[in-house]
Amino acid sequence: MNASRSDSPTRRTGRPIDRSSDALVLSSALELLAERDYERFTVDEVAARTGKAKTTLYRRWPTKEDLVLAAISAIGRPPELDALPETGSLRSDLLAVIDSPWLGGASRRTSIFASLIFATRNSERIARAVRAEVTEPYVDIYRRILSRAANGQDAADRASRIRVLAEVIPAMSTHRLGSGSESPSRDFFVSVVDEVVLPALMSARP
Amino acid sequence: MNASRSDSPTRRTGRPIDRSSDALVLSSALELLAERDYERFTVDEVAARTGKAKTTLYRRWPTKEDLVLAAISAIGRPPELDALPETGSLRSDLLAVIDSPWLGGASRRTSIFASLIFATRNSERIARAVRAEVTEPYVDIYRRILSRAANGQDAADRASRIRVLAEVIPAMSTHRLGSGSESPSRDFFVSVVDEVVLPALMSARP
DNA sequence: GACTTACGCTACTACTAAGTAGCGTAAGTC
DNA sequence: GACTTACGCTACTTAGTAGTAGCGTAAGTC
Structure with missing residues (x-):
């Protein structure tokens, strides 16, 4: 809640990225992917389910493919x-x-x-x-x-x-x-x- | 090449339907279906491959779903x-x-x-x-x-x-x-x- | 040759979804 | 409080594709 005075390589000013919602987004994406095929998988639907704005998702993952890839990576290892x-x-x-x-x-x-x-x-x-x-x-x-x-x-x-x-x-x-x-x-x-x-x-x- | 004077229940005048191309269309549709998934299967592509006009295909099979169903039926029994x-x-x-x-x-x-x-x-x-x-x-x-x-x-x-x-x-x-x-x-x-x-x-x- | 129906072609509409722009505001740092 | 960056929102562009309209012509029947 405080810490990190003169910062790490990357500056840290302004509103911080809300990393806490990443997990939610990726798990919702995976969930949706389990229901639909890739063609019918829409970023809009992921946005709707997570309560996020579509634009926010696109800022983090530039394309639909990137979002899906991130969701796959988030699965982790058994x-x-x-x-x-x-x-x-x-x-x-x-x-x-x-x-x-x-x-x-x-x-x-x-x-x-x-x-x-x-x-x-x-x-x-x-x-x-x-x-x-x-x-x-x-x-x-x-x-x-x-x-x-x-x-x-x-x-x-x-x-x-x-x-x-x-x-x-x-x-x-x-x-x-x-x-x-x-x-x-x-x-x-x-x-x-x-x-x-x-x-x-x-x-x-x- | 002649035959059938006073016709069957349905009248037969005007240019006859070209049934000979049905088999080609349906087999091409099946071929395309084997390459793509249903979403990416397009009637336009079937038309292009068979040299038929898209409108002609739609006259015979009113929807994409009908065309696919016909292609499935055309498979026949082993x-x-x-x-x-x-x-x-x-x-x-x-x-x-x-x-x-x-x-x-x-x-x-x-x-x-x-x-x-x-x-x-x-x-x-x-x-x-x-x-x-x-x-x-x-x-x-x-x-x-x-x-x-x-x-x-x-x-x-x-x-x-x-x-x-x-x-x-x-x-x-x-x-x-x-x-x-x-x-x-x-x-x-x-x-x-x-x-x-x-x-x-x-x-x-x- | 008159008639009729099928075909090919060139638009066109309707819709869906990817991805973007720009603005106002929230949430932080200094 | 000034500054900076992230977020949410609305609206937009772009692209692809299902399905339709309408016209000219081909291929038959009578």
Whole structure:
């Protein structure tokens, strides 16, 4: 409320930027993106929902694309990435990830992932951002859990390994889409089968 | 070239409608739909690609939605539906469907399916049409092949049953999306697992 | 050849949404 | 209180696209 006399590199006079509302704006943007596709996503609607002026949003994020990119970056990394669940059984490890409250829980999170897949079609920058900031780290969690389980442990729980598809698939699809493949969805699904399902099955021999 | 003297219910005088170009228009529309999402799909572009006048297209299909619906209907039913492949092994039966030239082969077909999934978000009529005219009959092929295989035969070919996912998933997703579920993509993936993967696995006991 | 209907073309309207300009005011610093 | 910067508001420009109007001509029937 006081502090910082002779300032940091950048001068600080006049009304300060209201950073406190950034989080609200970005989460609302993400929310809207989960409801609509990128084309129907409008900056006006974000402004209306947050009670901000459209012009204010444009001062902070010069284009709609920038706003969406910021919203994606604001997602952050899944907390499980730092502390992989270690509950003792593969099944509960997987469920711990699936039922993580990250991004509002499984239901909302999967809905958001699905929308991000749509968005990757509209902008290469968005496609790259989704891949790097959301998909890769998230898929990585499953990769690590599965590969850890492949070395022994709870190798019998075949059904729960298959169920992981329910969450891995939307995540991985963003991984592949927009990378220039001719038939991204087929490539993607084949890769899910080859990289996730079959290895999981092979290591599960009751 | 002559025939039909005192006509059918509808009079036939004046320049006849050029039905021959309908197929071209609808296939071009489908092609465009595979490239763009519904929002970016423009009637002007279809007109440009087919060499037709936009007004001519609007005379035949009063709205963009009607044009897209017609394009979906023009897809027709997969030929395998009438003569289920019977090659002797489950694996080759499945591959026969996957590699069917229908809709331009697996690559283009899957790409079209993916686009139709996007389109279901924009119109309930389109969602219904996709489900009824494309998804249901196509998924039905896999259901029938899998259930036939479940009764004996080639029950050992577990990997090929899993591979079927690579094509079933995009098809089934249209089946679920747009039906008012709160988290359609999660529901869909769970249903794939429950209805297709697990039963296939259960019936495969080497 | 008279008639009728379809087609192609060139506007045009209506609407939506991205992005901007400019003003008055709020919220700070000195 | 003077100064400075951010915010909110209204209004605007620009661009793209769905859908329409109206005209001249093509392609048929009688």
